[in-house]
Amino acid sequence: MRFGRTVAGRQARAAWMFLAPGLALLTLFTAWPLLRTAYLSFTEYSLLTPPEWVGLANYRELLGDDQVMNALQNTVIYAVVVTPVTIALALALAMALNAKFFGRGIVRTAVFVPFVVSLAVVSIAFRFLLDPNYGLVTHWLDMVGLAPTQGALAQPGTAMAAVMAVGVWKNVGFYMVMFLAGLQSIPRDLYEAAQLDGAGRLQKFRTVTLPLLSNQTMLVSILAAIASFQVFDQIKVMTNGGPAMSTETLVVMVNRVGINNLEFGYGSAVSVLLLLLILLLSMAQYFYFGRKQVRY
Amino acid sequence: MRPTRRTCIAAGAALALTAGLAACSDGGSTDDGGPVTLTMWHGLTGPDGPAFQEVVDAFNDGQDEVTIEAEALPWDSLYQQFLTAATSDDGPDLVAMSASRLPQYAERGVLAPTDDFYADDTYMDTSVLAEGAVQASVYDGVNYGVPLNLGPVLMYWNKAVFEEAGLDPEAPPTTWEEFEEMIPDLTVDEDGDGTPDQYPIAMGDHSTVPVFPSFLWNGGGGVVSDDGTTALLGDAATVETAEHWVNLVREEQITPVGMSGADSDQLFQAELAAITINGPWMTAGLTEAGLDFDVTVPMAGPEGQSILGDVVSMTVSQRLDENETDAAYQFFAYWESVESQATWANGSGFPAIRTDMPEDAVTNEWAAVFGAPEVLENVRPYLTGVPGSGEINEDIFTPALQSALNGTGEVADLFPAAGEEIQAILDGGS
Numbered sequence: 272m273r274f275g276r277t278v279a280g281r282q283a284r285a286a287w288m289f290l291a292p293g294l295a296l297l298t299l300f301t302a303w304p305l306l307r308t309a310y311l312s313f314t315e316y317s318l319l320t321p322p323e324w325v326g327l328a329n330y331r332e333l334l335g336d337d338q339v340m341n342a343l344q345n346t347v348i349y350a351v352v353v354t355p356v357t358i359a360l361a362l363a364l365a366m367a368l369n370a371k372f373f374g375r376g377i378v379r380t381a382v383f384v385p386f387v388v389s390l391a392v393v394s395i396a397f398r399f400l401l402d403p404n405y406g407l408v409t410h411w412l413d414m415v416g417l418a419p420t421q422g423a424l425a426q427p428g429t430a431m432a433a434v435m436a437v438g439v440w441k442n443v444g445f446y447m448v449m450f451l452a453g454l455q456s457i458p459r460d461l462y463e464a465a466q467l468d469g470a471g472r473l474q475k476f477r478t479v480t481l482p483l484l485s486n487q488t489m490l491v492s493i494l495a496a497i498a499s500f501q502v503f504d505q506i507k508v509m510t511n512g513g514p515a516m517s518t519e520t521l522v523v524m525v526n527r528v529g530i531n532n533l534e535f536g537y538g539s540a541v542s543v544l545l546l547l548l549i550l551l552l553s554m555a556q557y558f559y560f561g562r563k564q565v566r567y
Numbered sequence: 568m569r570p571t572r573r574t575c576i577a578a579g580a581a582l583a584l585t586a587g588l589a590a591c592s593d594g595g596s597t598d599d600g601g602p603v604t605l606t607m608w609h610g611l612t613g614p615d616g617p618a619f620q621e622v623v624d625a626f627n628d629g630q631d632e633v634t635i636e637a638e639a640l641p642w643d644s645l646y647q648q649f650l651t652a653a654t655s656d657d658g659p660d661l662v663a664m665s666a667s668r669l670p671q672y673a674e675r676g677v678l679a680p681t682d683d684f685y686a687d688d689t690y691m692d693t694s695v696l697a698e699g700a701v702q703a704s705v706y707d708g709v710n711y712g713v714p715l716n717l718g719p720v721l722m723y724w725n726k727a728v729f730e731e732a733g734l735d736p737e738a739p740p741t742t743w744e745e746f747e748e749m750i751p752d753l754t755v756d757e758d759g760d761g762t763p764d765q766y767p768i769a770m771g772d773h774s775t776v777p778v779f780p781s782f783l784w785n786g787g788g789g790v791v792s793d794d795g796t797t798a799l800l801g802d803a804a805t806v807e808t809a810e811h812w813v814n815l816v817r818e819e820q821i822t823p824v825g826m827s828g829a830d831s832d833q834l835f836q837a838e839l840a841a842i843t844i845n846g847p848w849m850t851a852g853l854t855e856a857g858l859d860f861d862v863t864v865p866m867a868g869p870e871g872q873s874i875l876g877d878v879v880s881m882t883v884s885q886r887l888d889e890n891e892t893d894a895a896y897q898f899f900a901y902w903e904s905v906e907s908q909a910t911w912a913n914g915s916g917f918p919a920i921r922t923d924m925p926e927d928a929v930t931n932e933w934a935a936v937f938g939a940p941e942v943l944e945n946v947r948p949y950l951t952g953v954p955g956s957g958e959i960n961e962d963i964f965t966p967a968l969q970s971a972l973n974g975t976g977e978v979a980d981l982f983p984a985a986g987e988e989i990q991a992i993l994d995g996g997s
Contacts, residue, residue, distance in 0.1 A: 319672075319675040403823060531958070
């Protein structure tokens with residue numbers, strides 16, 4: 272292709288010039304690390320000596336590794352619980368905060384603020400709040416007879432529930448804002464028409480709101496699912512994968528295997544497994560919501 | 568040709584860049600026998616940091632051939648940053664690290680052997696150094712470090728809590744049996760909800776000094792054999808000892824489950840636990856908090872009284888040349904001198920590493936307690952000389968112990984299985 276001789280060529284050249292910085296950054300910080308990780312997953316690499324090609328050995332080991340299966344299970348449990356709960360709660364909050372009432376701005380801000388705060392800071396704060404001896408949340412739970420005897424983060428049965436709750440609380444505001452934007456773009460006359468047809472609130476929600484929010488729902492679902500599969504910070508700070516690896520997800524495991532044990536080849540193989548999982552999930556969501564998209 | 572404005576700017580920028588790069592390069596090291604500057608990373612961020620720096624300053628001020636630039640980082644940051652720094656050849660010249668971490672780097676050729684330091688009396692008579700501390704940095708028959716500190720882990724008890732419990736505040740338990748007899752007295756459940764408000768002992772089960780492994784030693788078992796070749800978690804003595812202590816935790820609630828080392832320290836400092844087992848670094852904080860406490864050797868088990876001893880070694884980067892290595896050894900010898908060890912012990916509460924310290928040199932009472940002959944003679948380092956020590960302790964032993972303590976599995980099943988995983992690592996698998 273020769274740019275610059277025709278109008279279309281000049282436009283293409285201008286487009287490429289504007290795209291170039293973004294593409295360069297994407298190549299440098301996304302594509303290259305991705306390819307490098309894929310390559311390293313076929314090697315034994317301790318960072319201190321050059322990578323040594325081992326073929327599929329890491330993948331064979333990965334399939335029979337109980338720790339990988341445990342991390343995979345924890346990741347799936349986290350994603351399966353946190354994603355729908357976050358989406359449902361975000362939608363409910365968006366519906367409630369779309370209505371006009373006194374102090375709406377303050378409530379919206381209060382719901383959104385946790386998303387802005389650093390996840391590490393939030394996690395440290397919740398470690399204090401859940402402390403068995405002086406944690407405020409533990410104290411409240413104790414008042415209603417629900418406090419775990421050793422503290423929520425110290426027991427395998429409750430540690431995952433605690434980090435999941437923090438994950439939902441932290442992110443729900445962000446998705447709520449996306450739903451709010453979607454709700455405000457729905458033409459009022461559609462609701463009026465539905466009302467004239469005798470539709471109740473539930474019917475209006477089912478036949479007008481939900482279908483017209485399908486774009487937002489798709490985007491939120493994909494983003495929330497990816498975020499759930501990639502959960503790291505809060506688990507690293509709150510439990511470091513424990514107790515007894517009950518909260519270790521795949522990303523936390525990648526960090527442990529790579530940084531702590533200097534097994535970057537094996538860690539890369541676990542990363543590729545995670546990448547494939549997210550890719551499959553995103554594709555499935557894309558096609559599912561793509562078919563359901565509605566426009567009036 | 569007259570230089571244009573643009574040429575001047577370019578030349579200035581190049582000059583600034585060159586100067587910048589020069590400033591980024593390793594200290595002021597030279598290989599022509601001139602003054603040498605060595606950077607050193609360490610993790611002494613607590614009350615022990617100023618005592619270490621005092622010795623470094625005295626060394627720097629006492630001569631003009633070698634300068635040590637010491638930088639303190641939290642231990643976990645140090646290990647993570649050292650890894651990447653070592654690969655880029657832009658890291659520190661000297662690093663203080665736990666002796667149990669050292670094989671991981673020595674195995675990969677990041678550290679230089681320090682056998683020459685011990686070879687003869689060129690730098691000092693190394694036979695005066697505590698043998699356990701010196702041996703802790705030996706990996707595969709080669710010594711890769713010089714001891715910076717030796718931290719025996721002893722038993723702290725709160726005398727006020729003992730008195731309130733109706734026990735003799737001057738008579739802490741000396742055996743496991745004595746401790747078990749005291750459990751009902753030292754447990755307080757004020758609200759009667761079944762969860763103690765005061766515990767007999769505070770023991771962390773992760774991110775802490777490995778107290779449980781020392782219990783296994785004193786019950787006749789262990790995690791790994793002393794020669795680092797055999798996993799012991801499946802042995803009958805280990806399983807029996809572990810079951811004993813796990814039952815005390817699960818049935819008698821002698822300590823909360825799931826505490827890190829920091830949680831455990833807090834519990835003892837808040838006077839919610841009567842006993843804890845910890846290193847000398849804790850004395851300063853407890854004294855400052857005004858606790859009525861004392862320290863003694865941990866209660867003995869049926870098979871012995873080995874005392875866990877953590878050793879931090881000063882290691883040398885493999886990229887140092889002969890001149891720089893000589894400078895490093897000069898500093899190490901200075902660190903181990905009577906004068907420096909007195910400064911260190913008195914300032915930090917750690918015992919001196921020399922066994923020939925003059926009687927009046929160490930005036931810090933805690934340094935004297937932690938450096939008592941009966942302590943140093945029984946000090947036993949944990950997992951030193953084992954390349955996969957971090958993985959063995961944190962990824963295999965700790966989760967197995969936590970599962971047992973939480974009741975999600977039984978010791979008889981968990982420990983032998985964990986032992987097999989450890990053996991695979993020791994055999995060179997993964």
